[in-house]
Amino acid sequence: MDYDFSFFLAVATLVTGVIWGGYLLVLKSTGATFDEENEPVLVEYARSFFPVVLIVLVLRSFIAEPFRIPSASMMPTLLIGDFILVNKFTYGIRLPVLNTKIIEMNQPKRGDIVVFRYPKNPAVDYIKRVIGLPGDRVAYYDKKLHINEQPVSQVSLGRYQGVGQGEDMTGNELILEDLTGVEHNILIRNGAASAEGVYVVPKGSYFVMGDNRDNSNDSRYWGTVPEENLVGKAFFIWMSWDWQHKGVGFDRIGTVLK
Template sequence: MDYDFSFFLVAATFVTGVIWGGYWLYLRQTQQPYPVEKEPVLVEYARSFFPVVLIVLLLRSFLFEPFRIPSGSMMPTLLVGDFILVNKFTYGVRLPVINKKIIEMNEPKRGDIVVFRFPKQPSVDYIKRVIGLPGDRIGYFEKVIYVNGQPIKQVSLGRYQGVGQGVGMSGAERLEEDLMGVEHSILISRGVSTVQDVFVVPEGHYFVMGDNRDNSNDSRYWGFVPEANLVGKAFFIWMNWDWENKGIAFDRLGTRLR
């Protein structure tokens, strides 16, 4: 079990609820009116915080969760400093902390940008793009993806100009990739060698890659993402904050991800 923020929210909701509810039951049993202005300090704090942490727990666990992008592995789609929203229910409703799915929903589609718990360190969240679905045969050779033997079309858009903390990627080649109907930009560093191999995706697993192809720690290096590790689908940039890029990048606010 990973003692993360979800665990803190569950614990805080439970403790404040028990304190407030226990005091209310005590007053009922002793037939005393509820003394709003005279309740103990601990009960007052519990009464104030319980609805707040409960609402945050419900929203974060079952609807949407915010994340901040810490690295450039998904450039140019996501930049360092992007704050994104992740849809928590699109791949099924899960209980917080134990991550047990209780309601089946949709399955990830090729091209989805997903947040997941890193299989080798489940306390850490990763974000990548789904390339291979269960049963797919994924090849990666000479910077080109092959899905079940079919090469994925790429069109060069010229040299990329990075900004802020991503300025180090300036000069990389930017390409428009058509991942079987999902068009998005990627970055390629022609002088960098990466893993070239064929990967067969097992049932119940997904093959993921970063859009910054030569600067991404992804399925080419550590394997597949189990369905149980999925957190949700990234769909929206609501803020970007990068001190090395003059603070807020207003042009990125409200960007829908694809």
């Protein structure tokens, strides 16, 4: 069990609910009527906070959860300082804190941008793009992908001009990649060494990579992502803040991710 924000949110919901509900039961058992003016301070706080934390817990656990992008590994799709929303139900409904799936939904598709608990340290959330599905054979050589012996289409778009905190990526090659119908841009730093090899994706797992191919700690280095580590699918940028230049990236707000 991870003692993260979800854990403390669940505890707050439980504690405030027990205090407020217990007080009502005591009133009912004694035949007393509710009097807001004589309500104990602790009960008053519990009554006020319980519906708030409950709504936040439900929304965050079953609907959508916000995340902030802390690194450049998904450039140019996601920039440092982007705030995204992650769909929490598209891959199945899970109980908060326990992360136990109770309702089956969809399976990740090739090209999905997913948030997951890092297999080496489940307390840390990572975000990458799904490249390989269970049973796939993924090969990465000379900065090119092959999936099940088929080359993945790549079209060079020229030199990338970095923006904001991603300015140091200026000069990388911008490439349009087509993952069997899912087109997205990636960055390649020609001349830079990167992990290469052939990887067979085991059952119940996914091979993921960052769009910033030469600046991403992904499945090439630590293996695949087990299905139970999936948190959800990233789908929307709701805010973007350039920490380096101290400004809101208004042009990025409202971007639908693909």
